[in-house]
Amino acid sequence: MDVALEYADEYFFDSVYAKLLPAQNFVNGTLDDVVTSAWSRDNDMRMCLSIFIIVTLGGWFFYLSAATFSYYFLFDHEYMKHPKFLKNQVRLEIDCAVKAVPGFSALTVPWFWGEVKGYSLLYENMPTTPLGWAYFFLVMPTFLLFTDFGIYWIHRYLHHPILYKRLHKPHHKWIVPSPFASHAFHPLDGYSQSIPYHLFVYLIPMQKWQYIGMFIFVNIWTVMIHDGNFISRSTIINTSAHHAVHHLYFNYNYGQYFTFWDRFGGSHREPTEEQYNEELRNSKKTWAAQAKDAEDIEGEVLGTNKKKTN
Template structure:
């Protein structure tokens, strides 16, 4: 993020801060415009100012996440998403619009919450490193950090996600995301800001405890965001029993208490929360059969009712 912010400073933020918070410069060093007015060429806020870094990160993350969301979700929606699913009885009226509204409200919140993590990276508190590996051992370690990152974050997200289904938390934090029983790619970011932030913590935490090359980390960070879109795309091609596919995640949205994992099914099997997709996800005809939809809707309503009932009992 330090290199990205440096580029953003050079091509955008330097000029903005020079105008918003100008620095007084000696007359001999000043530039003038065509009216002969003195212009400040620098800002009183230096690039290494904590306030400036946090403000720049806030703007960059909100704008960047919003653009990424619309670009990737729109691409997935028009290329992969099966529009027949929009006829499902649990697909809400104007759902795509509602998902987009929910996501655009959530993005600023969880983006701002992640600013301290990126600030720490820029300030050198993480274990990110740079440079080209010089030895075979360094290359081997570089490659090893990829599965380490996936395994670590999959474990973390599983437990965070599972606890978000606890009756005391579900109604307040995670229920907004389960409003979309039949999700579209636009639902990927359509959640409570704290929900999205808590599930992102393992991504950030990893590089504070495990050394990782900064560009590899940025690549993996992009990958997990793309993955989040893809598991909501309703395109059930893979029948993997190891990878937590979009079919597995569709089961999670329908039946709530299963398939909390992000990439793999291991932790769900370990935690006895695994529910394998069936032909109702994989078979093209059965997937859009009205009897199948009716049964899905009935079971989903029964499970949701139990969850909300338990939630009320816990609160009381």
């Protein structure tokens, strides 16, 4: 974030803040012609506002570009005929995500501010020794394992009826998601699931460009597991097929990257030919059964299933 902030200050924010909050600069008792801002670059209020703007604009850009690419080149549009695919769903997903991004951007500002101020364990120099390079490459799977563990438990507790109704239900409005559902969260939901990514670099040293690369990967992965492209049959990786099962059947496959914690926690459900066989996947009979199961399961969770509450 420090690099992004430096470039943004140089080419944009310096002039903007100088116009909005000009400083009165005097040289030898005479007003200087060079206009600067009363908020210097190291002003914490300015820093936080700038970070918020950068994260919000960056969030919109990465979300819309990645989801649009996935929607047009990977997503099976036949799935949009599913009875649980809502009318105007893509527009609703985009609207939800675009409105949510500023909210969870604001919540993440303290983490990024801490990085800029040097409170995290991010470091700048690339490794120069074999041991340094070994650590450099080892920290990447460590990042994935650490964040997968954190997201699994956060995501699982977001399915508790009390939290689900208030926070996570907006994301499960998309029972049959498109790639645009990837960031269509309640802001507090999206933020809570991002905490492990930010926390990692306050606990474990990581090269800053490597961290930026992993953060971009995280956002692309989030789109990928909503893309409805069920090619991979991995039993280790939490693929888009696994995540489709999560949206359909609710109480399964909370993990982000791997299936380990779902297996450990008893929440794993392996995708079947319903996901992998194109003919079966797009069968109206399959869709009808999925729609009924999805309604029954959510009814149980929300206490609206008459068979369960009478």
